[in-house]
Amino acid sequence: MTNMIYTAMPALPKKHHTNAVVLPSEWNTCPLSSIVEEISETVGTRKIETISISAGxxxxxxxxxxxxxxxxxxxxxxxVLHKGDFSYNKGNSNIYPQGCIYRLNNRTEAAVPNVFESFRVSVGNPDYYEQLFLSGFLNRQLYSKINRGVRDNGLLNLKGKDFYSCEVPYPPLAEQERIAEILIQCDRVIEVKEQKLDELKQLKKEFLRKMFPAKGCDTPEIRFPGFTGAWEQRKLIDEVTSIDTGKSKFTPQKSGVYEILGSTSVIGYDDSYDYEGDFLLTARVGANAGELYRHSGKVKISDNTVFIKGEQLDFIYYALLHFDIKRLSFGTGQPLVKASELKTQDIMMPVDSDERSAISTYFSNLDHLITLHQRELEETKTYKKTLAKLLLTGIVRVQG
Known part of the structure; x- marks a missing residue:
């Protein structure tokens, strides 16, 4: 019986070990230097757009x-790079600690710093190798070649010959083309989803501008049917229960960064205080200073994080997004917003509570839609990342 089972089982694909990764036996491997040409053309006296590489x-x-x-x-x-050429930025980042490689796709030509390793794929399918580089395939090899204790002008200490000695897979050309085609289709789907998400975010931005009165006005540009009359200017502190900083409620217990609705700029302290209902938080660090986040329940916040507590914060939240409290932030090292500043601020509010409710419901539904699209986009990116790993290493094979 056992022999019958083994006889019926399909033969497992043959694999072979390489310095890079385990690959199908039909695939070859080769040093990067054997399939690319280093680019040495310099700008000289010509006037060409200068570009750099931003990780991600x-x-x-x-x-x-x-x-x-x-x-x-x-x-x-x-x-000088021409369309289709590649460049490797040896600067490390949180996203790409071993540096990153990108292909010039949206320009006819451009100039990059000569400290980058610039090359063009001369053997094989460039689309396939673009996907290979984007997947981070070279990271493990680069890590082993980089002297992490030494930096040269902020760049990873990696010589060109070491970079070009990295091994890459070389599947049959027809399979390279098919793999590239599949992953490029994934990229196009991701691009469409990103465009849709950007459109929704822009829609929210525009309606925040038009559904709240502009400076010096007492009525908004756009209004729901049935609502008339001027809005009133009121003190923010009079419309909420309290506006305080973490310092007034929390004793520092430990350090560490925690996420608050997508923010990684709120420093975690004691989390033993459990609020009843919703409250608003402002981030305090760097470019996120003054960003507004909604939360409820237990939270870890810093002594400089402003929290706004109230029973009905829906309208206040969107009114403050329109107000843009980021402009109240100050400081260069770690910009922050003071609770005392917020306590003196005025906001415009409709007299009719039904109008406030209608505005809050509209933006809440829009936020929900944005969240759904964001989640769908991230799931698609994760799917593509997983698929790329399977296809680019031959774990899953495709017919050319």
Whole structure:
């Protein structure tokens, strides 16, 4: 009986071990240097757009990223990329600690710093290798080659010859093309979902602007049918139960960063105080200073985090989003918003409570829709990441 079972079982695909990863026996491996050409063309006296690489984003205009051109006297030594060329930024980041590789897809040509390793794929399918690099396939090999104790102008200490000695898989060309086609289709789906999410966020931004009175006005540009009359200016402190900082309620117990509805800029202290009902929090660190978050129940907050407590905070929350309390933040090291500042602020409110409820319900439903699209986008990205790992290493095979 056992022999019959083994006879009926399909043969497992043959694998072979490489310096990079275990791959199907039909796949070859080769050093990166054997399938790419290093690019040495320099800008010289030509005027070409200078770009840099931003981890998680790709190529960005240098002046837009840094607020100014950084090339200076080195501009003539910058490397010229043409559409389809690749560049490896050896700068480490939280997203890509071993650096990142991107392909120039949305420009005809551009100039990148000569400290980047720039190359073009001359053997094999460039689309396949773009997906391979984006998947982080080289990370393990790069990690072993990088001298992490030494930096050169903030860059990882990795020589060009070590980078190009990394091994990459070389499936049959027809399979490369099919794998690339599948993953590119995933990218297109992700792009459509990102566009939809951006449209919803922009819609919310526009309606926050139009459904609340502009500065100096007492009525909004857009209003639900049946509501008339001027809005009233009221003190924020009079419309909520309290506006305080964590320092007034919490004793520091431990350090650590905790998430508050997507914010990682709220420092965690004691979480033993359990609020009844909803409350609002402002983040206090860096670019997120003054961002507003809704929460209920137990929470870890810092002594500088402002929390706003009240029984019915729906309308207040959206009114403060329109007000944009981020503009009250101050400080350069760790910008923050003071509770005392918020206590003196005025907000515009409709007299009719039904109008406040209608506005809150509209934006609450819009937020719910945004959350659903955000979740769907993240699930699609996770699916693509998993699929890429399976296809790019031959765990799952496709017919060319």
């Amino acid at each position: 984003i790709g190529f960005v205009n240098q002046a837009e990223k840094f607020g100014r051109e950084l090339s200076g006297k080195q501009y003539g030594k910058y490397i």
